[in-house]
Amino acid sequence: VEFIDLPNQDNLEQIKSKVSNLKSDLACFIFEPLVQGAGGMLMYNADLLSELIYHCKKENVLTIADEVMTGFGRTGKLFASDYLTNKADLMCFSKGLTGGTMPLGITTCTQSIYDAFLHDDKLKTLFHGHSFTANPVACAASNASFDLLIQDKTTVNIQRIMAKHQLFALEIKDNPKLKDVRQQGTIIALEWDTEATSYFNNIRDTLYNFFLSKNILLRPLGNILYIMPPYCISNDDLDYIYNNIKIALSKF
Amino acid sequence: VEFIDLPNQDNLEQIKSKVSNLKSDLACFIFEPLVQGAGGMLMYNADLLSELIYHCKKENVLTIADEVMTGFGRTGKLFASDYLTNKADLMCFSKGLTGGTMPLGITTCTQSIYDAFLHDDKLKTLFHGHSFTANPVACAASNASFDLLIQDKTTVNIQRIMAKHQLFALEIKDNPKLKDVRQQGTIIALEWDTEATSYFNNIRDTLYNFFLSKNILLRPLGNILYIMPPYCISNDDLDYIYNNIKIALSKF
Numbered sequence: 001v002e003f004i005d006l007p008n009q010d011n012l013e014q015i016k017s018k019v020s021n022l023k024s025d026l027a028c029f030i031f032e033p034l035v036q037g038a039g040g041m042l043m044y045n046a047d048l049l050s051e052l053i054y055h056c057k058k059e060n061v062l063t064i065a066d067e068v069m070t071g072f073g074r075t076g077k078l079f080a081s082d083y084l085t086n087k088a089d090l091m092c093f094s095k096g097l098t099g100g101t102m103p104l105g106i107t108t109c110t111q112s113i114y115d116a117f118l119h120d121d122k123l124k125t126l127f128h129g130h131s132f133t134a135n136p137v138a139c140a141a142s143n144a145s146f147d148l149l150i151q152d153k154t155t156v157n158i159q160r161i162m163a164k165h166q167l168f169a170l171e172i173k174d175n176p177k178l179k180d181v182r183q184q185g186t187i188i189a190l191e192w193d194t195e196a197t198s199y200f201n202n203i204r205d206t207l208y209n210f211f212l213s214k215n216i217l218l219r220p221l222g223n224i225l226y227i228m229p230p231y232c233i234s235n236d237d238l239d240y241i242y243n244n245i246k247i248a249l250s251k252f
Numbered sequence: 253v254e255f256i257d258l259p260n261q262d263n264l265e266q267i268k269s270k271v272s273n274l275k276s277d278l279a280c281f282i283f284e285p286l287v288q289g290a291g292g293m294l295m296y297n298a299d300l301l302s303e304l305i306y307h308c309k310k311e312n313v314l315t316i317a318d319e320v321m322t323g324f325g326r327t328g329k330l331f332a333s334d335y336l337t338n339k340a341d342l343m344c345f346s347k348g349l350t351g352g353t354m355p356l357g358i359t360t361c362t363q364s365i366y367d368a369f370l371h372d373d374k375l376k377t378l379f380h381g382h383s384f385t386a387n388p389v390a391c392a393a394s395n396a397s398f399d400l401l402i403q404d405k406t407t408v409n410i411q412r413i414m415a416k417h418q419l420f421a422l423e424i425k426d427n428p429k430l431k432d433v434r435q436q437g438t439i440i441a442l443e444w445d446t447e448a449t450s451y452f453n454n455i456r457d458t459l460y461n462f463f464l465s466k467n468i469l470l471r472p473l474g475n476i477l478y479i480m481p482p483y484c485i486s487n488d489d490l491d492y493i494y495n496n497i498k499i500a501l502s503k504f
Contacts, residue, residue, distance in 0.1 A: 068383060095383045102387065102390075103354075137354060
């Protein structure tokens, strides 16, 4: 596995060269579109990703969008890929697929990939099945969750959370305890200015326990504190979280 | 990955030599205990497996029992590993864990493996979590299913199915259409005597559609027809399946 840096205007050409140099060894380019989740809620520009996908297509490298965390409204649009002008060949979904209630994942692909496995010869089968493939209860939960997701009032809720996050970001962005405040859709992330940004930063436990004592479940990624609320969260609950973050900023 | 043949009295020493020769390259020995499921419901002797596990332990090769299909009463005892005098270091469970109702899997390990990840240094963590780890609804289903499984009446049901399978095996074992009839616990498998035993044998579709037309869902593995019923199946339903198998034997 080769890793690339988070794309930006300065390193994009370098990343494209790397893809071109490695293409004969590359099965695919896999990415979390717009927001890298467990990596630290790292956010990057949709146009740069579109350009990278275009480059991969030109070099015949398959592209896979991991929409597990970003899908189903999380980034503001129905899918993060909806911000892109070039789309991935394969896409992975889970989490929001069932509204987080039931274990389920889906992988989608383009027609040409599907057709590669469509054949009278059984040896052309995609031999991937597992014990709970298409579990009917999970599929029913997914359908029910999707019905809720595409309601107008859910769209309004997502817009409401985005707007409130934006206001909160403005309010705290110059706080000296913070190195960065970033937001994409319903996700807002605060990077605590600590010695080193790391998944293992000990401030994680301090913050986690502080918020838990306030009956708020936040799970910082090291020194990255983030809010990723359910779309039904009330303004009062959001304000309660924001206020406690301000208290945490004054304490830690 | 190195594969070994199904163990028998004749090849056991050869398999043990293979393990000894490869041991420096072996991470582990993984097996389905007593019954290889999708491989064709291949059944083998518990004592031979115990001897192989003992040999692996002696050679410092970890052993993993895949009890996904064999666990939770399927082979007659609570776990197939309960037939073994030597136990695996790790065990995998799913399917019967929730009675097949909800997606869930569990991996267990010995204390010494657990302790290898127990450390103040976070870098010693077993970094394996996923979106739906320990889904609470699936865990509740698993607890409820286990409560049912350990009831006396379930034990009686399992014994009843085993005894009926044994009688049916005796009844059909000399049928000229069959190359083999084998049974372990609540699983009975009939190997149709076709040109070649294969997952791709076309008799699969013939048998599948015949039984479906009789409102019986059986999913042959090529020319291997098997019954793996829920423990609550009635004697009448079992007899109905047996009778239709006899019809199939006269037709195909």
